[in-house]
Amino acid sequence: MEAPPDWPSARVREEFIGFFESKAHTPWPSSPVVPVDDLDDVGKDTYHHTFFEMLGNWSFGDYFKDGAIAYAWQLLTQVYKLPTDRIYATYFGGDEKAGLAPDTESKDIWLKYLPNERVLPFGCKDNFWEMGDTGPCGPCTEIHFDRIGNRDAASLVNNDDPTCIEIWNLVFIQFNRESDGTLRSLPAKHVDTGMGFERLTSILQNKMSNYDTDVFMPLFDAIHKLAGAGIQPYSGKVGSDDVGKVDMAYRVVADHIRTLSFAIADGSRPGNEGREYVLRRILRRAVHFGHQKLMAKQGFFSSLVDVFVRVMGDVFPELKDNEKKIKDIIKEEEASFENTLAKGYERFKKAADAVKENGGAVLSGQDAFVLWDTYGYPIDLTEVMAVDFGLSVDMEGFNVSMEEARQKARNARYKAGGKSIVLDANATSQLRNQGLASTNDSPKFQHEYIAVW
Template identity: 85%
Template sequence: MGDTGPCGPCTEIHFDRIGNRDAASLVNNDDPTCIEIWNLVFIQFNREADGTLRPLPAKHVDTGLGFERLTSILQNKMSNYDTDIFMPIFDAIHQLAGDGIQPYSGKLGSDDIGKVDMAYRVVADHIRTLSFAIADGSQPGNEGREYVLRRILRRAVHFGHQKLKAKQSFFSSLVNVFVQLMGDVFPELKDNEKKIKCIIRDEEESFENTLAKGYEKFKKAADAVKDNGGTILSGQDAFILWDTYGYPIDLTEVMAIDYGLTVDKKGFNASMEEARQKARNARNKSGGNSIAMDANATAQLRKLGLASTDDSPKFLWPKEHESVVKAIYTGSEYITTATGDGDFGLVLESTSFYAEQGGQIFDTGSIEGSFGTFNVNNVQVFAGYVLHIGSFTKGSKVLSLGDSVICKVDYNRRTLIAPNHTCTHMLNFALREVLGDHVDQKGSIVLPEKLRFDFSHGKPVQPEDLRKIEFIVNQQIKDELGVYALEIKLEDAKRINGLRAVFGEIYPDPVRVVSVGRKVEDLLADPDSKEWLSISTELCGGTHITNTRDAKAFALLSEEGIAKGVRRITAVTAGCATQAMELASSIDSDINKASQLEGALLEKKIASIKSGLDAAAIPAARKADLRGKVSKLEDELRKAKKKMGEQNIQKAVKSAMDAAEAALSGNKPFCVTHVDVGLDTTAVREAVIKVMDQKGLPIMLFSTDEASNKAVIYAGVPPNAPSGFKVLDWLTPSIAPLKGRGGGGKNGVAQGQGSDASQLKEAMALANSIASMKLC
């Protein structure tokens, strides 16, 4: 229990694996031979903030039995990991391990040389945790509980590579083994097997891209600490591993222990807070840009004879680029040297960083040299000068004008941006193909996680057209078309038939042309050819993939109006697109399964599906299809409910009329009976009114629902009944055994509800008794 909240005394059940001895002293003493297997907490108080205990209005027992521990006892194993819950997973891990790795042997502590068995346990535990979590609807992410999943996934991948010498993508391949092992007991694993594997695979591949570089960075930092006789890895180094390479702090701590080091956790937290504060400051500034150059600032550079920044190396990636510092800007003045806290802007002679323009987000990374490291968190261009905005890492020395530096772009991030930019071009082409030549680009944003495209069109794009647009882009990806770029004279570029450009955009001369599927040289050789109308050709200075297959997949997630005559599409590529498509298939499967349900179960399932569908990031056309399928289910449900209602009325009226006839035949002046129509209040009420109108007989009808253990009750007393016999006086006490409550009525009819239908016989007997005393 926590410091505050519901609590109570508890009892624990411990099991002595050895037996035939007094093991009392071993209880809760970390002895593996005497383990707790069951815990029961008798929740009866709420512990307030001041420590006082307030009795709870409702009390219950909170109990939990350890499944793995119970299994180890039943199978007579000394460890959970020796049971058939884990051994098949260990066997699969061994098949994926590198040469020389022995099978799992259960070693612990100092006996576990190289922590190989520990790695087996980590990987097996984590594939179980992640599979269950994803099957339940969660997935790895950047914040909160989702970041916990990302941390444990990366921990498992690290242990697999470093301790077990496993190959790339080994971790996601364990999903099949685990689902086969547990899927019969937990069917949600089988239902979501593809989704689980896809999400884990994408996360695994993403981390593997930086895993080796991160580990080399760690070893370099750790070796430096040991060479200097230290025992503590700095918080700044741990932060760089987290920020640049995606290493969770707990994983860094594990690696540090292997090196005989500890981590400066306090320093790491300080670096984290510093980064958060910088992010907050950046958000508080326009566009996240903390330093900008106005006309006076760029004019000063011109007067000094400083040429515009050569940014052509940005297309030569993934390469590091050597350059020279030409200007250092504080946001208000130029200085000759810089170091310490705060943001600065660096102008270099040349750069491989992409400055934000043409809708594409800026690059991030670092500029390094003998001075230390300058982290680049924004790149903008002003009058031809590329300004690298950022700050120095702690410990950096003085940076001076004329210093030689190395540009280190975060190419992993750019690898996410590039396919989004290329697919923006292909989307632009597809829109023209499907909607017509009137479509013009009105703006775009290309980010690592998505692309957004604004275009001219006077009405919403219908789902069928969205499907065609999405298909055209995916077909180009499937066709593995080359993506070509060439800088040519603006005049020559404008002559190319079908060339697309953004209206109002000012292009340089010469200009860069990007084409998909044909070399720019081919276009220049015959610029008037109608063939060029069937490919994407645009003026563009952005960074792109070299072949459409690198985009992997494209999913058009939404289409909306943002202004009169302007529409906006949001889309994703690569793993995000695949995930969106698989999620759509999963929802489709849920809808198909729901079609086999009936009544209340179907109604509940439809509500759940609709809620998830509205929030789901899936292809827009597919979402429209799925909404149509849900709508059909709702129509079928309405028809079924209407038909069932009519049948229930007929059934209830017949049962009530038969019972009334029997009562009259026996000279009984009232009727109490049960009708089997569940909680259909309309049917029960109609039956009561029929008997009152046609038989003139006081009547009380009960109907129950076994699944919910509830009951509905209607009573009717016709005008010809004795004046002292009131309907509520009859109904209210009669339904007390059902834990019922009565409601008001009119025209001699009243209704009630009961929450304990198991007491039906007692309630009906009481109703008969009360009526007999009043009427007989």
């Protein structure tokens, strides 16, 4: 058995919080965000996640570039004791077209800590932060770490190389982007930073991947116990080395149970529309991979909640407080999808085999729509299965079928007299003058879970 790490993940987090508390910072609870732009990539490699933890420090006018960089350097090199010869820093190198000058202030500060060849300029894409077309913005400086060492890794920085990774982004909010596109200096300058907790933990535990740390290994051990006979333990393989996509399935299942547990604890739940459908997609993707690649039995996914809460519950008490609700909702959703999972897969396989027998390479949009409409398969899951068969999906045809179904539903509502009733300000005022009480909308904002038997 591998010895416990000198830097268990809990200690990594505690040292970060303690360091900034010693610098007169006030700790605040975390804010949950579920990024789904890269959902299809989660599991394929060892660094994408739908849920990750970000450590950060902020300053609202108390200190700026010099202080932020000094704190970062002190924490990384004196507390975490990262070797300084493997640290690279980037700064904003300017953009003539946008009329933006280089951030030479950040560069000069970094040159107090690092040699010139490890202080690198980049453009707007990597080193100028904006939240939209208008609003606060400014240059940023990123800290990258070379996992290998004893080499010149400058060319690997910002080059999507897993051996030289960004670990901390310090954003210097000093401008406001006006509606006409111009930049106006802010009266007070602020600092907003974000450091990848899992990435830092992997470095301190001398692991080449976030998934190899003690953040994930308890989940992988639990998943292996639930997997079918002959399924090997997680080994960190990717691409063609990952025969049968077994390790990909481990990563998908572990990542997705983390995401869903936090989302449900915060009041969300899987559903058919908008953000709720994102959670349903995530859940069904995990259940599919568990059954098809790990040969797990029905109900395996919800049983992982206990393990995850045991690992993270002390740090995030909302998980413990809502453990039963989390497990019940996932169990209900899992059972609902499992009812059609096998039949849907057979329907897909039949259609995919027919395409290949006829020398085709594209699954029809109509077949993909039937899987979505009848069997509950999210379209991105159908795309994943199609890749396994060497096929793509006719997305244009799928979207046409979806729109036709929506139009039929609209027509049915119209025939049934289901027109929307719109009350303008005059109408609502008249009703109020007649003494009609306003509708109490408060129950729809209460996220209580109701068990239906």
